Amino acid sequence: MALLVQKFGGTSVGSISKIQHVADKVISAREQGHDVVVVVSAMSGETNRLIDLAKEISTAPPPRELDVLVSTGEQVTIALLSMALIEKGHSACSYTGTQISLLTDDVHGKARIRSINSERILTDVKKGCVVVVAGFQGVTDEGHITTLGRGGSDTSAVAVAAAINADECQIYTDVKGVYTTDPRIEPKARLLKKITFEEMLEMASLGSKVLQIRAVEFAGKHNVPLRVLSTFEEGEGTLINYDEEGGMEQALISGIAFNRDEAQITITGVPDKPGIAFQILGPIAKANIEVDMIVQNVAGDETTDFTFTVHRNDYDRSLEILKKHAVELQAEDVSGDDTIVKVSMVGVGMRSHAGIASKMFEVLSKESINIRMISTSEIKISVIIDEKYLELAVRALHSAFDLEEPSPQNEENSLSET
Numbered sequence: 001m002a003l004l005v006q007k008f009g010g011t012s013v014g015s016i017s018k019i020q021h022v023a024d025k026v027i028s029a030r031e032q033g034h035d036v037v038v039v040v041s042a043m044s045g046e047t048n049r050l051i052d053l054a055k056e057i058s059t060a061p062p063p064r065e066l067d068v069l070v071s072t073g074e075q076v077t078i079a080l081l082s083m084a085l086i087e088k089g090h091s092a093c094s095y096t097g098t099q100i101s102l103l104t105d106d107v108h109g110k111a112r113i114r115s116i117n118s119e120r121i122l123t124d125v126k127k128g129c130v131v132v133v134a135g136f137q138g139v140t141d142e143g144h145i146t147t148l149g150r151g152g153s154d155t156s157a158v159a160v161a162a163a164i165n166a167d168e169c170q171i172y173t174d175v176k177g178v179y180t181t182d183p184r185i186e187p188k189a190r191l192l193k194k195i196t197f198e199e200m201l202e203m204a205s206l207g208s209k210v211l212q213i214r215a216v217e218f219a220g221k222h223n224v225p226l227r228v229l230s231t232f233e234e235g236e237g238t239l240i241n242y243d244e245e246g247g248m249e250q251a252l253i254s255g256i257a258f259n260r261d262e263a264q265i266t267i268t269g270v271p272d273k274p275g276i277a278f279q280i281l282g283p284i285a286k287a288n289i290e291v292d293m294i295v296q297n298v299a300g301d302e303t304t305d306f307t308f309t310v311h312r313n314d315y316d317r318s319l320e321i322l323k324k325h326a327v328e329l330q331a332e333d334v335s336g337d338d339t340i341v342k343v344s345m346v347g348v349g350m351r352s353h354a355g356i357a358s359k360m361f362e363v364l365s366k367e368s369i370n371i372r373m374i375s376t377s378e379i380k381i382s383v384i385i386d387e388k389y390l391e392l393a394v395r396a397l398h399s400a401f402d403l404e405e406p407s408p409q410n411e412e413n414s415l416s417e418t
């Protein structure tokens, strides 16, 4: 018997029949002997609908009032789910963020959680009651309603799980879990049974958008085992926790992530002298543009070339800023390309194995894919390549590193992931 937090996202509670289905899932966990605290999002589309209403009145709605408005979506679903549970013969009780004193700072629209009154929740749980908590919302010390930012119910669920010291925080969604790569690009992508927090952070930040990154960070910090699983299909999903085996039993590579939102800026022939990186990137930082990868060449003739990547939405602005500074930087040329992508291989197993990078480069070279930039960390190798090679690169790497779903005849002697 365990204490579980089960979080259901907007698509899982998008209609009355789906809410009934969620109630059945919660009941089945109860019947297995578990104590359950549920966290729900608003019905799918509801938060957007509320924001649109506000925008009909004001182009910049006052943040405090906007939070009062958008937090209502979750209040609807907690009540409906509790009613469904009660109707099915179970005891249930709904709570808003305010009612469980989910205290946050006062940054409306992206508030950060400070504390939760766990006693209130646990008292009900002990009575055999399913506690249904509104995700996404909190309250300040002064009693003002706040929200945690889009997708914030994931973070609410993890915070509740941490506060009540739950055995697991289960995030129910419309996918079966975390895959080795995006199944839309590589249909042979395999569902991962488990992955570490740090791998998940690398995968999430690179575009595997199953979970809010902040929720994963929070779970890692408070050591809350997280599980991503489907509301609509049976299965164990993917468990995200710490690397207890210390990398020994870990697969070399857990997954291949990619990011299409990249753009590259290159500035050539600038004097190779102290301060040049600052002179180039200073104005970019000042414009609040985030820089991802950076490469600077050493040139023989006392000048250097400098390349960095930014989000595609910031591409035009970055190019414009640098063109403005080109003369003062004594640059030969400023150019850019927004038809590039980043492909990354992620795995804690890399720590204890050499040669992964060179194998990656070999695979790409066999496909005649040109690598424009490379960056590495302890558990990740990323390359920038032309956008048109994305699918090819992901599939070639996925196959070269044996990430596929094992075929039925191989399954018996496969040693991976027990």
Ligand code: ASP
Pocket: 009, 010, 041, 042, 047, 048, 073, 135, 136, 149, 150, 151, 152, 153, 154
């Ligand atoms: N309802 C909120 C949103 O749409 C929070 C969530 O779904 O996690 O962003």
Ligand code: MG
Pocket: 009, 010, 041, 151, 154
């Ligand atoms: Mg969500």
